[in-house]
Amino acid sequence: MPQNIRQLIAQMALENPTWGQAQVAAELMLKLGIWVSPRTVRAYWPQEPERRGSRRVSSQRWKTFVHNHARAILACDFLVAVTARFRILYVFIVLEIGTRRIVHFNVTAYPTAEWTLQQFREAIPGDHAYRFVIHDRDAIYSAELDKDVQAMGVRVLKTPVQAPQANAYCERLIGTIRRECLDFLIPLNERHLRGLLREWVAHYNGGRPHSSLGPGIPEPRDGFPVAPGVNRHCLPEGYQVRSTAILGGLHHEYYLGREAA
Numbered sequence: 084m085p086q087n088i089r090q091l092i093a094q095m096a097l098e099n100p101t102w103g104q105a106q107v108a109a110e111l112m113l114k115l116g117i118w119v120s121p122r123t124v125r126a127y128w129p130q131e132p133e134r135r136g137s138r139r140v141s142s143q144r145w146k147t148f149v150h151n152h153a154r155a156i157l158a159c160d161f162l163v164a165v166t167a168r169f170r171i172l173y174v175f176i177v178l179e180i181g182t183r184r185i186v187h188f189n190v191t192a193y194p195t196a197e198w199t200l201q202q203f204r205e206a207i208p209g210d211h212a213y214r215f216v217i218h219d220r221d222a223i224y225s226a227e228l229d230k231d232v233q234a235m236g237v238r239v240l241k242t243p244v245q246a247p248q249a250n251a252y253c254e255r256l257i258g259t260i261r262r263e264c265l266d267f268l269i270p271l272n273e274r275h276l277r278g279l280l281r282e283w284v285a286h287y288n289g290g291r292p293h294s295s296l297g298p299g300i301p302e303p304r305d306g307f308p309v310a311p312g313v314n315r316h317c318l319p320e321g322y323q324v325r326s327t328a329i330l331g332g333l334h335h336e337y338y339l340g341r342e343a344a
Contacts, residue, residue: 088117089127096129104128154181155214157206157237160253161194161221162260164276167269172276175199176260177206179213180252183293184301185284190277196225203232213237217250259287267333279330286329290336 095107102110104121111117111124159177166172173194177187187206191198207213216232217240218224229239242249264283270276292298325340 084119084123084127088119092119092124092127093129154179155212156180156217157186157213157215158217158250158253159203159206160219160250160257161223162257164190164265164270166273166276167271170272172270172273174260174276174280175202176253176256177202178253178256179301182301183252183296184288185256188280188284190273190280192273194223196223196228199223200228200231203228203235207232207235207237211236215240217242217253219247219250220244263334264330268330282330286334286336290327290329291334 091111092107095110096102099107104124108119108121108124111119156179157177158180159175162174162176164172164174170192172190172192174188174190175194176185178184179186187202189202189205203216207216214237216237219242224239224241232239247254260280260283264279268279270279288302289300289304292300319339321342322339323342324337326335326337328335
């Protein structure tokens with residue numbers, strides 16, 4: 084078997100974890116005109132632990148599943164903040180994975196299952212198109228809470244035990260909140276923290292570029308005018324750069340505005 088065909092068989096097997104050897108052989112024959120038997124395919128099957136021999140993966144990998152259903156998945160998690168008087172506050176966040184938009188957040192000093200359920204009610208509208216919500220195995224997500232959340236029309240997906248990477252989008256968001264907000268600002272109390280996060284979340288959703296979106300912005304604002312026909316390396320004639328300070332100047336949002344006549 085030529086080297087390039089052997090490599091193609093391995094590529095097909097790795098890129099399509101639900102495919103078996105017969106399906107790879109059929110794909111080669113029907114679409115590429117390469118006639119090989121499933122037995123020949125088996126000889127060049129990649130010998131990874133999850134693909135050893137002729138064993139077939141019966142379900143999608145977690146990463147593939149999340150990627151394929153990103154626009155229908157919410158992810159949630161808690162993070163901890165400490166006030167100037169060393170009081171511990173808990174921040175609950177809900178993220179829409181497909182758009183990277185923070186759909187809801189709130190702050191409390193005493194998180195309970197009842198409080199968390201109310202946050203889900205506020206985050207998930209009655210006419211939503213979501214199908215899944217991901218959370219970890221914290222005790223606050225009780226069986227009764229999951230049952231009530233599923234009654235809203237979404238399926239609860241619990242992350243595997245000791246696998247924080249399964250909720251990687253929320254974990255990364257928590258890191259972003261710390262690096263871009265809480266590492267530089269000390270909240271005085273619960274109200275102050277809620278106000279800081281409200282301003283930062285508005286910036287995150289409507290003014291902060293996200294590289295994972297292309298780059299793009301989850302909710303682009305109409306207040307950022309872009310002149311037509313902008314040259315790659317020059318500002319358009321009649322326009323100037325303007326900026327808006329966020330969190331007292333910790334961040335800035337830049338946009339084009341027309342020059343005064």
